[in-house]
Amino acid sequence: MGQPVASRGRAATPTLGKAMLNKYARAFFTRVLTPFAAFLIRRGVSPDTVTLLGTAGVMAGALVFYPRGEFFWGTIVITLFVFSDLVDGNMARQLGRSSRWGAFLDSTLDRVADGAIFGGFALWYAGNGDNNVLCAVSIFCLASGQVVSYTKARGESIGLPVAVNGLVERAERLVISLVAAGLAGLHTFGVPGIQVLLPIALWIVAVGSLVTLIQRVVTVRRESAEADAAAAAQNSGATP
Ligand SMILES: CCCCCCCC/C=C\CCCCCCCC(=O)OC[C@H](COP(=O)(O)O[C@@H]1[C@H](O)[C@H](OP(=O)(O)O)[C@@H](O)[C@H](O)[C@H]1O)OC(=O)CCCCCCC/C=C\CCCCCCCC
Ligand SMILES: Nc1ccn([C@@H]2O[C@H](COP(=O)(O)O)[C@@H](O)[C@H]2O)c(=O)n1
Ligand SMILES: [Mg+2]
Ligand SMILES: [Mg+2]
Numbered sequence: 138m139g140q141p142v143a144s145r146g147r148a149a150t151p152t153l154g155k156a157m158l159n160k161y162a163r164a165f166f167t168r169v170l171t172p173f174a175a176f177l178i179r180r181g182v183s184p185d186t187v188t189l190l191g192t193a194g195v196m197a198g199a200l201v202f203y204p205r206g207e208f209f210w211g212t213i214v215i216t217l218f219v220f221s222d223l224v225d226g227n228m229a230r231q232l233g234r235s236s237r238w239g240a241f242l243d244s245t246l247d248r249v250a251d252g253a254i255f256g257g258f259a260l261w262y263a264g265n266g267d268n269n270v271l272c273a274v275s276i277f278c279l280a281s282g283q284v285v286s287y288t289k290a291r292g293e294s295i296g297l298p299v300a301v302n303g304l305v306e307r308a309e310r311l312v313i314s315l316v317a318a319g320l321a322g323l324h325t326f327g328v329p330g331i332q333v334l335l336p337i338a339l340w341i342v343a344v345g346s347l348v349t350l351i352q353r354v355v356t357v358r359r360e361s362a363e364a365d366a367a368a369a370a371q372n373s374g375a376t377p
Contacts, residue, residue: 157309158306158308158309158312159302159306159308162308163223163308166220166223167223167227170220170223170224170227171227171231173224174224174227174228174231175231177224177228178228178231178232182228183228184225184226184228184229184232184234184239185225185238185239185242187221187224187225187228188221188222188225188239188242188243188246189242189246190218190221191218191219191220191221191222191224191225191246191250192218192221192246192249192250193218194214194215194217194218194221195215195218195219195250195253195254196249196250196253197214198210198211198212198213198214198215198217198218199211199215199250199253199254199256199257200253200256200257200260201214202214202257203254203257203258203260203261203318204257204260204261204264205261205265206261206265206266206325207322207325208318208319208321208322208325208335209319209322209323209325209326210322211257211318211322212315212318212319212322213319215254215315216315216319219250219311219315222243222247222250225239225243226239226243244286244290247286247307248283248286251279251282251283251307251310251311252279252283254311254314254315255275255276255278255279255282255314256275256279258271258275258278258314258318258335258339259272259275259276259279262275271336271339274336274339274340274343275339277343277346278310278314278339278342278343278346281343281346281347281350282307282310282342282346284350285303285305285306285346285349285350285353286307288350288353288354288357289302289353292353292356292357292360292361295361296364297357297360297361297364298360299353299356299357299360300356300360301352301353301356303348303349303350303352303353304345304348304349304352305342305345305346305348305349306349309342309345310342310345310346313338313341313342313345314338314339314342316338317334317335317337317338317339318335318338320334321333321334321335
């Protein structure tokens with residue numbers, strides 16, 4: 138509880154196992170998006186509004202276009218809105234108003250947006266995409282992504298540092314899936330063979346999420362054993 142609210146959470150997490158995008162791309166996008174965040178602040182827009190509208194836009198792009206197999210336009214709409222996830226926190230920091238409520242809202246709506254994206258893929262494969270295996274892989278990506286995030290949130294809620302982010306965290310899941318979906322969507326404009334990229338990406342995200350889940354569970358197991366041992370040692374020292 139010693140840290141200021143603004144520095145709590147992922148930025149304060151030790152970098153062991155830190156995934157590539159969070160490490161290298163976040164600083165770049167922070168620089169690029171800061172003027173836009175400042176512009177929204179001047180217009181009187183609040184970080185919470187950006188969080189809510191961004192999530193609504195991602196959901197609309199995913200659930201209107203993906204179930205119909207319109208991967209190009211779905212990805213364009215999602216891409217326009219998904220960067221709101223970097224803008225909202227940027228605005229809160231510029232305003233000096235990073236809050237517990239904002240952190241909760243941001244993370245909770247991340248889960249909703251991810252559900253819509255992978256749910257959109259699953260609905261396509263359950264319908265006209267007609268592929269039960271890829272429908273199952275999409276559902277696995279959806280569920281495993283949620284559980285990966287839950288392991289960290291739950292571990293931190295029981296007082297552990299959970300000092301690992303793992304191989305494939307949210308930014309990787311999104312970039313791999315969205316780039317592949319956007320390119321696969323070019324098939325409808327006559328680019329041959331390219332639709333295979335989406336199944337490949339879904340398999341990569343599924344396997345990567347499983348590896349990440351194992352990395353986080355192993356870390357929580359080790360950290361909780363260490364914390365329990367430290368507490369037991371302290372208790373035995375306290376009682377004669
Ligand atoms: C002709 C071609 C047509 C094709 C069109 C393609 C268009 C481009 C396609 C895709 C672009 C996708 C960009 C996706 C960017 C996603 C950025 C983002 O929102 O990242 C989210 C993340 C937020 O981090 P937080 O720490 O705030 O969130 C935490 C996280 O959710 C935790 O989850 P966990 O990791 O545990 O699973 C939760 O636990 C926690 O609660 C929550 O708080 O931001 C970052 O991580 C920062 C890094 C951002 C990196 C962005 C990289 C964008 C890279 C490339 C985009 C351009 C690609 C263009 C390709 C063009 C192809 C032709
Ligand atoms: N509506 C919001 C959204 C976010 N925050 C704060 O930003 C942090 C997340 O930063 P990102 O760059 O990953 O968006 C979050 O933990 C909050 O501290 C906020 O206050 N209000
Ligand atoms: Mg955010
Ligand atoms: Mg977010």
